[in-house]
Amino acid sequence: MQSTIEALMVQGTTSDAGKSVLAAGLCRVLARKGIKVAPFKSQNMALNSAVTRDGGEIGRAQAVQAQACGVEPTVHMNPVLLKPNTDIGAQVIVQGKALADMDAVGYHNYKKVVMGPIMESFSVLQQEYQTVIVEGAGSPAEINLRENDVANMGFAEKADIPVIIVADIDRGGVFAHLFGTLALLSESEQARVKGFVINRFRGDIKLLESGLDWLEEKTGKPVLGVLPYLHGLMLEAEDAINVQQVEAAEEQLTVVVPVLTRVSNHTDFDPLRMHPQVNLQFVGKGQPLPPADLIIIPGTKSVRSDLDFLREQGWDQQIARHVRLGGKLMGICGGYQMLGETIADPDGIEGDAGESRGLGYLNTSTVLAPEKQLKQVTGKLKLPDQDTVSVRGYEIHAGVTEGVRADAPLQLTDGPDGQLGCDDQVFGTYLHGIFEQKEACDAILSWVGLEATQTPDFDEMREKGIDRVADTIEQYMDLEKLWPEWAEMFAP
Known part of the structure; x- marks a missing residue:
């Protein structure tokens, strides 16, 4: 069995930057290498949820990530799930069970309390697995939410784990997103950022190289990978409705x-x-x-x-x-x-x-x-x-x-x-x-x-989607730089 290494957190410059998919892909990469790995997201806000075998409720993204790890999902993989029921309120689910309905201000104040169960769940996973891939929520640069933060850098600081930041180049403004996000972090938070990942790139990488050089020079952080846009990827959406469809048959x-x-x-x-x-x-x-x-x-x-x-x-x-x-x-x-x-x-x-x-x-x-x-x-x-x-x-x-x-x-x-x-x-x-x-x-x-x-095998499609992300990560990310402790596993 491989030795244990510290957990890694995937944060994003925006919602839907690719955190969930990147985390699932990294989980599958490590699992294929024989590493006992688990996913974790301290706080998830989503109306798409899954039920664990012991009757707890977690975000579906973490259930998919558990599948990528080849393990059974548990409530400790997503200790806090927020299910919005109004524009300003949500049902708060802690370690799989509904606790109460809270408005935004009430929950913001409650974060100081809920950090206890969050750290307890993270500790459970650390004791059982060799490493944990942690997914952030939204952006770590949301200044109004920095106080009592349990989802991004607040958790990373408490858990003392390194972070990578992913941005979606398909949205535009990727260098501003990455440079600005890092600039808005404190010195200690900046220090734990190991590097950047650029997601959903289309085109010739040569046209991007000058920008990558500029970003690395200005921030002192490496670009760990530029992941291409994966057309037709089949992975469940965390919250937004996916309307992408496959090629139609004659009879519909x-x-x-x-x-x-x-x-x-x-x-x-x-x-x-x-x-x-x-x-x-x-x-x-x-x-x-x-x-x-x-x-x-x-x-x-x-x-x-x-x-x-x-x-x-x-x-x-x-x-x-x-x-x-x-x-x-x-x-x-x-x-x-x-x-x-x-x-x-x-x-x-x-x-x-x-x-x-x-x-x-x-x-x-x-x-x-x-x-x-x-x-x-x-x-x-x-x-x-x-x-x-x-x-x-x-x-x-x-x-x-x-x-x-x-x-x-x-x-x-x-x-x-x-x-x-x-x-x-x-x-x-x-x-x-x-x-x-x-x-x-x-x-x-x-x-x-x-x-x-002519119904396709959906489980097989989902597995192929996870493998496709993992294959892309292995091809386009510098995993040796990300995990120097396990560099021999990722050497070509």
């Missing part, structure tokens, strides 16, 4: 997803986005729902308020016309709850206490409860005129839904799930990840009307 279904204000776990639709026979369309505020074979109402962090939003857009009437004309309708998690008769929130779990009238397609009713359901599940799916197939996925919901029949289309490890309605045109389920298994995806698309499915 149109699947439409209305984007709710607090849409969550939209990564559910990545297997459809990457399916050659699916034309997946996300429809935003103020846009009508186009003609479709299938409409899917997604999950949401604020079910009742997003149900109001859906009605404000006129989407409820457009969905009603779609179903009346024979189209298929599906709801996942919060979308499933909306398909029922009522949604009650007597304790004000997601907002003001009260009850809302559902869309009325299913004979179910939901009551939101304080205890969130967090489960990894497996089971069987049986849709009308389709074979029974195996499924696996996870549940994340605060609702208890009544009216689920014993012969529900999904028979899961924790009991029957989901419901069919409107002469089997409407299907709702709590199961996230239902499209990730080929057989389940085939069954749903066949139920919608696709005759000869």
Whole structure:
């Protein structure tokens, strides 16, 4: 076994600079070299989350990074998850469990307290693994957030670990981003920066060399690598909706997803986005729902308020016309709850206490409860005129839904799930990840009307995406300079 070395932190000049992908790639590079490595992100703000085997909730990016390491994700890999439920507030999840709803000012003051669990989780990983790849959040140069910082340099200083800074050249202004970010750090923070990585470069590297020389001369920090733009990369987005699709096949279904204000776990639709026979369309505020074979109402962090939003857009009437004309309708998690008769929130779990009238397609009713359901599940799916197939996925919901029949289309490890309605045109389920298994995806698309499915292996696509990033890092980054302790592993 290789010796243990200190952890490394990946920070970025902006959100979406490439921190998550670079961290996942570095995890895979080390894992392929036989290093026992784990990912870590002290604080993540995202509505895309995953469930660990022991029933904790973490950001999906860290679950993907754990996959890159070849290890099972745990709550210690993302000890603080913030799930926004308003423009100024979020549910605060600490070590996998929901703690409280806080506004921005309240959480900013709470950071002094939450640093304790953060450091505890980091220590757990350090004791179990040879090294840890740490991902920052946003930018370390956000002056207004420097006090009590737990996500970037505040954590790096506390943990006493080195940092690399990545910037996205495709956005423009990459030298200003890198030079300015470093300049806004304190002397001790600047000292722990080992170098820079430039991400998403297109073109001839010779045209960039003078700028690289200037940056190294002005900052005294090396450029550790210039990573090319990876067209068609298949890796789940941390929060922003990815609309990239693969080349279309001749026979296609149109699947439409209305984007709710607090849409969550939209990564559910990545297997459809990457399916050659699916034309997946996300429809935003103020846009009508186009003609479709299938409409899917997604999950949401604020079910009742997003149900109001859906009605404000006129989407409820457009969905009603779609179903009346024979189209298929599906709801996942919060979308499933909306398909029922009522949604009650007597304790004000997601907002003001009260009850809302559902869309009325299913004979179910939901009551939101304080205890969130967090489960990894497996089971069987049986849709009308389709074979029974195996499924696996996870549940994340605060609702208890009544009216689920014993012969529900999904028979899961924790009991029957989901419901069919409107002469089997409407299907709702709590199961996230239902499209990730080929057989389940085939069954749903066949139920919608696709005759000869050509569903790709999504797990294989994700693995290939991680490997592609790792291959690119090995080719274009100076890993010997980054890890001189392990230079012999990276020597050509």
